[in-house]
Amino acid sequence: xxxxxxxxxxxxxxxxxxxxxxxxxxxxxxxxxxxxxxxxxxxxxxxxxxxxxxxxxxxxxxxxxxxxxxxxxxxxxxxxxxxxxxxxxxxxxxxxxxxxxxxxxxxxxxxxxxxxxxxxxxxxxxxxxxxxxxxxxxxxxxxxxxxxxxxxxxxxxxxxxxxxxxxxxxxxxxxxxxxxxxxxxxxxxxxxxxxxxxxxxxxxxxxxxxxxxxxxxxxxxxxxxxxxxxxxxxxxxxxxxxxxxxxxxxxxxxxxxxxxxxxxxxxxxxxxxxxxxxxxxxxxxxxxxxxxxxxxxxxxxxxxxxxxxxxxxxxxxxxxxxxxxxxxxxxxxxxxxxxxxxxxxxxxxxxxxxxxxxxxxxxxxxxxxxxxxxxxxxxxxxxxxxxxxxxxxxxxxxxxxxxxxxxxxxxx
Numbered sequence: 478x479x480x481x482x483x484x485x486x487x488x489x490x491x492x493x494x495x496x497x498x499x500x501x502x503x504x505x506x507x508x509x510x511x512x513x514x515x516x517x518x519x520x521x522x523x524x525x526x527x528x529x530x531x532x533x534x535x536x537x538x539x540x541x542x543x544x545x546x547x548x549x550x551x552x553x554x555x556x557x558x559x560x561x562x563x564x565x566x567x568x569x570x571x572x573x574x575x576x577x578x579x580x581x582x583x584x585x586x587x588x589x590x591x592x593x594x595x596x597x598x599x600x601x602x603x604x605x606x607x608x609x610x611x612x613x614x615x616x617x618x619x620x621x622x623x624x625x626x627x628x629x630x631x632x633x634x635x636x637x638x639x640x641x642x643x644x645x646x647x648x649x650x651x652x653x654x655x656x657x658x659x660x661x662x663x664x665x666x667x668x669x670x671x672x673x674x675x676x677x678x679x680x681x682x683x684x685x686x687x688x689x690x691x692x693x694x695x696x697x698x699x700x701x702x703x704x705x706x707x708x709x710x711x712x713x714x715x716x717x718x719x720x721x722x723x724x725x726x727x728x729x730x731x732x733x734x735x736x737x738x739x740x741x742x743x744x745x746x747x748x749x750x751x752x753x754x755x756x757x758x759x760x761x762x763x764x765x766x767x768x769x770x771x772x773x774x775x776x777x778x779x780x781x782x783x784x785x786x787x788x789x790x791x792x793x794x795x796x797x798x799x800x801x802x803x804x805x806x807x808x809x810x811x812x813x814x815x816x817x818x819x820x821x822x823x824x825x826x827x828x829x830x831x832x833x834x835x836x837x838x839x840x841x842x843x844x845x846x847x848x849x850x851x852x853x854x855x856x857x858x859x860x861x862x863x864x865x866x867x868x869x870x871x872x873x874x875x876x877x878x879x880x881x882x883x884x885x886x887x888x889x
Contacts (some may be wrong), residue, residue, distance in 0.1 A: 506765050507536075507544040508769060511570040512557065515550040515703045516726075516755070519779075519786035536766070544766060552702040553659040559616070561586060566760040567794050569767040575752045576661070578617050579610035579832035587616045593690035594768035597775035604822045605792035609831065619752035621789035622821070623814065624738060625662065625749045628724045629704075630715040631735040642670035642739045642747070645718060651696045655708060655717035656701035658792070660845040661830055662749070663690060666718050669728060669747050669828075670740065676831040680840055687844045694848065720751075722789030725810050736813065744806050747814075750825040752792070756855060790814040850889040 511529070531547040536544040551557045554577040561568070561581075573581065581587050592598055598618060605619045610703030628645060633653070638644055644667060645654055657663040668675045668687040677683070698714050706723070708714045710730040724736040738746045755771045757764060773779055777795040781802050784791040788810070796802055803811060833841065 488861065499671075499836060504569065506543060507564075508547055509544055509570070509763055509766050510547045510549070510568045511770070512549055512551060512560075512568045513550060513570070513572045514880045516706070517550070517572065517787055518548075518881075519782040520822070525786050526779065528774070528779055528782060532770060534759040535764075535770070535773060540769075546770075549593070554661070554849050555659055567762060568758050569761045569763050570755060570770055571758050572753050572755050573622055574830075574834050575608065575754070576830040578754060578756060579654050579669065582616055583612065583832065584837045586759055588759055588761055588764060589767055590618070590757065590771075591883045592767075594765060595772040595775070597772050598740070600775060600793050600795050602792045602794055602797075607753065608822075608825065609829070611754070615755045619754045619792040620774065621754050621784075621787065622750070622792055622825075623721045623754040623790050624744075624746065624751070624824070625665070625718060626718045626736050626813075628709055628719055628727065628734055628736050629733075630709070630712060630733050632733040633712075633715040638735055639661060640736075640740060642666060642718075644716060646670065646693050646696065650716055652698050653695070653715035654713045655699055655705055656693065656697050657718060658702050660841055663700070663848075664841065665749050665830065665847075667693070670747070675749070676833070678837055683841060683844055687848060690848050700849075720789070721789055721813050724861050725788035725806075728842075738820050746819065746824060746828075748828060749830060750828050751830070752825070753789075755839070788814075801874065 518752075519525045521530065522823060529548055533544050533546055536542060551560065554574050557571060557573055558580070561571075568713075578587070586818050595618060601619055605622060607614055611617045627639070627642075629639060629644065634644070634650065640649055645656070654731045657666065664676045664683065664686050667673075667689040668677075668682070671689060673682045673686060690872055699708070699715070701708060702772060704876070705719050706727060707719050709717055712731065712733070721736065721738075726733065728734045728736075739748050741747050754775065757767045761767055775785065775795075777799075780791060780793045780796050781799060784793075784796045785803065785805055788806075791797055797815060806814065
């Protein structure tokens with residue numbers, strides 16, 4: 478009897494221990510949903526650091542908790558906003574641009590951050606802190622920054638034509654020009670070209686920009702976001718306005734590509750300056766783990782790996798002061814990403830996109846839809862088609878009438 482009781486006790490303890498371990502395992506498994514731009518993190522390809530896998534290993538080692546990063550991407554700020562606004566929940570980390578962060582803050586879409594979990598924030602440059610989109614530094618941590626410039630194929634574009642925004646409207650390169658496939662940047666390019674404030678609330682100015690984009694449309698091969706990489710590297714197109722960091726990535730795969738920031742007559746840069754920052758959206762299920770992820774992204778090895786992979790300027794001094802990083806980016810790359818003669822904070826305060834009111838955004842979206850539908854072109858096409866059909870019907874009617882007359886004569 479004692480043996481039987483002992484055996485039963487052992488079985489009971491074993492079952493209890495198994496159940497406890499299973500329960501612990503289930504409780505300690507965290508899924509962290511990260512929603513980011515495409516090609517915007519070091520992912521382990523070509524012997525680079527796999528940042529998400531490294532964070533999973535770091536989290537298990539540091540906190541004794543199993544964590545899995547579920548990583549998905551979007552193509553534009555507007556896509557991100559629409560996804561979240563449609564009711565999509567469960568995201569723990571997002572990395573929008575400044576004007577979109579400002580909008581999300583105004584619509585109570587972001588969590589305030591606990592910076593006790595983000596001690597590496599101390600390494601963020603003062604030039605990227607306290608800016609208009611998050612003046613109290615409560616909702617975001619800068620990830621990258623930069624400016625928009627013009628990428629062109631030097632083997633197909635005359636040097637005499639480069640330097641300003643007008644290259645994107647040059648009929649000499651019809652069918653070889655790419656334009657942004659998002660309203661803010663597309664309208665921005667037209668506004669900088671025309672000397673219009675991209676944050677104006679005067680709809681007549683936005684209409685002028687639309688008129689320029691309509692004029693440009695007959696020259697445009699395609700409206701793109703991430704597709705710009707294949708098109709420019711593969712020489713399907715010759716000209717594209719895009720983000721400076723992406724030029725450095727493309728230039729690695731095509732030595733014919735060149736770059737410049739559009740300037741005014743005095744040689745001053747006239748283009749958008751932007752910051753993308755890490756945020757936690759409302760509805761996040763793992764806020765503490767998300768804050769630890771942000772802090773991990775600011776650690777030296779990881780921050781350098783990301784900066785080298787995405788080729789955008791880093792606001793983290795552990796990156797831009799590192800000798801190996803400087804050597805990796807090279808002299809041309811450092812001058813493009815961190816122009817020595819430019820005060821970024823001053824440039825940013827002048828040319829960065831601000832959030833527009835809901836009413837303004839609705840009106841801008843209407844203009845954008847008009848451009849994409851291109852009612853004028855469609856209308857002309859319809860008129861031409863109708864005219865052709867009408868001529869055909871008249872000709873057919875005349876032909877039928879003549880045939881009837883011949884038929885009557887024959888039998889008369």
